[in-house]
Amino acid sequence: MTIDKFKYCNSLTSYSRFLTREVKIGDIPLGGSNPIRVQSMTTTDTMNTKATVEQAIRMIDAGSEYVRITAPSLNEAQNLKEIKQELLMRGYKTPLIADIHFTPNAAELAARIVEKVRINPGNYADRKKFENIEYTDDAYDAELERIRNRFTPLVKICKEYGTAMRIGTNHGSLSDRIMSRYGDTPLGMVESALEFVRICEDLGYYDIVLSMKASNPLVMVQAYRLLVHKMMETDRNYPLHLGVTEAGEGEDGRIKSAVGIGTLLEDGLGDTIRVSLTEDPEFEIPVARELVDRHTDRLNSKATHYQIKPFNHIPVNPFEYTKRISEPVLNIGGHNVPVVINGLTDIEDFTPADLVSVGYYYDSKTDKWNISDQACDYIYIGNGSLEFEIPGTLGIIVNHSIWRNHPDREKWYPLYFIDDYLNSEHHSKTLNFIFVDYSGYSKQEIRKIAKDKTVVFVAMSQSPFQISSNRSLLFELMNENYKMPIIIISAGNSHSLLYVATDCGSLLLDGLGDGIWMPTNSINANQRNSTAFGILQATRTRISKTEYISCPSCGRTLFDLQETTAKIRSRTDHLKGVKIAIMGCIVNGPGEMADADYGYVGTGIGKITLYRGKNVVKRSIEADLAVDALIDLIKEDGIWLEKA
Numbered sequence: 001m002t003i004d005k006f007k008y009c010n011s012l013t014s015y016s017r018f019l020t021r022e023v024k025i026g027d028i029p030l031g032g033s034n035p036i037r038v039q040s041m042t043t044t045d046t047m048n049t050k051a052t053v054e055q056a057i058r059m060i061d062a063g064s065e066y067v068r069i070t071a072p073s074l075n076e077a078q079n080l081k082e083i084k085q086e087l088l089m090r091g092y093k094t095p096l097i098a099d100i101h102f103t104p105n106a107a108e109l110a111a112r113i114v115e116k117v118r119i120n121p122g123n124y125a126d127r128k129k130f131e132n133i134e135y136t137d138d139a140y141d142a143e144l145e146r147i148r149n150r151f152t153p154l155v156k157i158c159k160e161y162g163t164a165m166r167i168g169t170n171h172g173s174l175s176d177r178i179m180s181r182y183g184d185t186p187l188g189m190v191e192s193a194l195e196f197v198r199i200c201e202d203l204g205y206y207d208i209v210l211s212m213k214a215s216n217p218l219v220m221v222q223a224y225r226l227l228v229h230k231m232m233e234t235d236r237n238y239p240l241h242l243g244v245t246e247a248g249e250g251e252d253g254r255i256k257s258a259v260g261i262g263t264l265l266e267d268g269l270g271d272t273i274r275v276s277l278t279e280d281p282e283f284e285i286p287v288a289r290e291l292v293d294r295h296t297d298r299l300n301s302k303a304t305h306y307q308i309k310p311f312n313h314i315p316v317n318p319f320e321y322t323k324r325i326s327e328p329v330l331n332i333g334g335h336n337v338p339v340v341i342n343g344l345t346d347i348e349d350f351t352p353a354d355l356v357s358v359g360y361y362y363d364s365k366t367d368k369w370n371i372s373d374q375a376c377d378y379i380y381i382g383n384g385s386l387e388f389e390i391p392g393t394l395g396i397i398v399n400h401s402i403w404r405n406h407p408d409r410e411k412w413y414p415l416y417f418i419d420d421y422l423n424s425e426h427h428s429k430t431l432n433f434i435f436v437d438y439s440g441y442s443k444q445e446i447r448k449i450a451k452d453k454t455v456v457f458v459a460m461s462q463s464p465f466q467i468s469s470n471r472s473l474l475f476e477l478m479n480e481n482y483k484m485p486i487i488i489i490s491a492g493n494s495h496s497l498l499y500v501a502t503d504c505g506s507l508l509l510d511g512l513g514d515g516i517w518m519p520t521n522s523i524n525a526n527q528r529n530s531t532a533f534g535i536l537q538a539t540r541t542r543i544s545k546t547e548y549i550s551c552p553s554c555g556r557t558l559f560d561l562q563e564t565t566a567k568i569r570s571r572t573d574h575l576k577g578v579k580i581a582i583m584g585c586i587v588n589g590p591g592e593m594a595d596a597d598y599g600y601v602g603t604g605i606g607k608i609t610l611y612r613g614k615n616v617v618k619r620s621i622e623a624d625l626a627v628d629a630l631i632d633l634i635k636e637d638g639i640w641l642e643k644a
């Protein structure tokens with residue numbers, strides 16, 4: 001079928017769910033018009049039936065609709081039977097999913113026991129040794145034939161037993177064969193899954209779910225979009241399991257997940273989600289539920305949409321990142337990193353202490369400002385009053401009626417609505433902010449305003465569908481070739497940090513937006529600040545802290561991941577821009593840590609192997625010496641800094 005080269009969802013301008021085929025998974029079907037399902041994975045040793053059952057029950061009670069359990073070998077696959085029976089005895093019929101890497105025989109056994117198996121096409125009967133092998137077409141085809149022979153028994157078993165299958169590609173664990181032909185790309189991820197899909201289809205098996213996970217939300221979003229594009233081209237509609245792998249813990253993990261998963265859900269993609277946090281699995285469920293609930297409302301038409309005209313020309317490539325070109329105004333737009341603006345309109349008379357929450361600490365002894373790595377660039381104080389000397393890196397935005405009384409005050413800038421701006425004779429000579437809402441401007445107005453090269457637009461939407469209305473505004477301005485910088489303001493009515501992360505992050509992933517504005521709301525100023533910087537970090541548009549890629553852990557995990565991650569974080573969280581992966585096992589970890597600078601990987605009980613990029617540098621060190629060894633390694637590379 002011929003479809004538009006950039007098409008990946010039903011509509012960019014009105015919410016519409018991509019209709020997938022229904023796949024039966026026990027009593028809880030997935031895809032089609034079924035609700036978007038929430039799931040998670042156990043972290044216990046699969047051979048420990050009691051611990052696994054108890055953890056599964058905690059997950060189910062928290063709302064997990066499927067429970068995934070690792071089955072690294074035949075023993076664990078066999079023990080799934082015990083786990084299933086015990087759960088049934090305790091009254092839990094929740095479908096179980098066996099997670100398989102490298103072991104076809106375990107998959108073939110598990111497929112006879114549980115409702116679904118998950119295989120990774122990067123390592124199911126394929127090689128992952130980080131070798132660069134040149135394949136001729138014939139050699140490539142011969143490899144595919146070998147994989148077909150190895151994979152066919154599992155497909156036949158699934159067909160016979162009515163077991164569903166997820167073909168789950170992970171960026172970073174693509175096979176050497178796929179890497180040699182497609183590189184480490186979204187296209188490689190998609191092709192890796194489709195090769196296995198074609199084998200299933202040749203055998204008349206269609207109970208397939210697909211996933212394209214990555215720890216980098218940008219790669220993840222592009223891969224899922226490309227997958228749907230390719231499915232649309234070939235008349236396929238398999239359900240999608242969405243997830244950002246190794247998202248980490250706490251706020252960072254939640255923001256990364258909301259940016260990746262939320263972005264796709266907003267475009268109507270996704271039939272089940274798993275939020276992967278380095279926390280106990282039951283804590284993943286409320287996060288997943290909050291992301292899904294927004295769409296339940298959308299599907300039930302509780303949320304109404306702006307009327308937006310579809311576009312003839314889409315000015316961004318959804319499969320490749322390109323930043324929108326803008327002409328800089330002071331430090332906003334052009335080649336500047338996106339700015340952060342924090343709304344502090346709930347304070348009337350400011351003192352220096354009020355700026356601590358946005359990253360500025362005044363030391364009265366030295367009469368100096370200490371500026372953190374996450375200090376915002378501007379604060380918006382509305383009609384407030386601020387009478388002390390501000391730090392040199394901070395700008396103040398005030399309502400234009402206040403600004404008129406201080407037009408020459410250094411680093412004070414006015415904010416207007418379009419009408420106010422056009423009707424006023426008083427404008428800043430350096431920087432003017434103007435709110436623009438997709439539904440509330442005319443082309444003539446924009447034409448007049450665009451002559452002023454000091455203008456920065458603030459894309460503001462009252463629609464519950466912020467992404468489509470703000471994106472449409474940006475598309476229109478791009479199609480008219482306007483180059484003013486544009487800041488994305490998260491909705492005043494959005495009190496969920498997850499929704500803010502989705503609404504701002506989604507546009508940034510498409511190269512749209514020169515900054516984030518967090519308005520005053522029920523979330524405190526400090527959290528708003530860290531969320532804004534977290535979104536910029538998750539979209540890799542502005543790096544302000546260390547990046548942690550930590551696996552959620554599972555039955556293969558060889559050390560206490562949560563405790564170790566906390567320990568590593570406490571020693572390294574000042575190393576801005578350094579990416580550290582903390583992975584539970586050697587089998588999967590090195591493959592899945594993707595683009596980390598350093599890897600800390602469990603190799604055996606009490607043993608850790610350290611990586612620099614993809615290369616082993618210290619093998620099997622004692623766990624209690626490993627964090628120090630990691631820090632020594634960073635020091636050897638000359639990028640260590642002592643904590644301030």
Ligand code: SF4
Binds near residue numbers: 556557
């Ligand atoms: S990397 Fe972590 S989550 Fe993945 S298989 Fe290993 S221990 Fe399990």
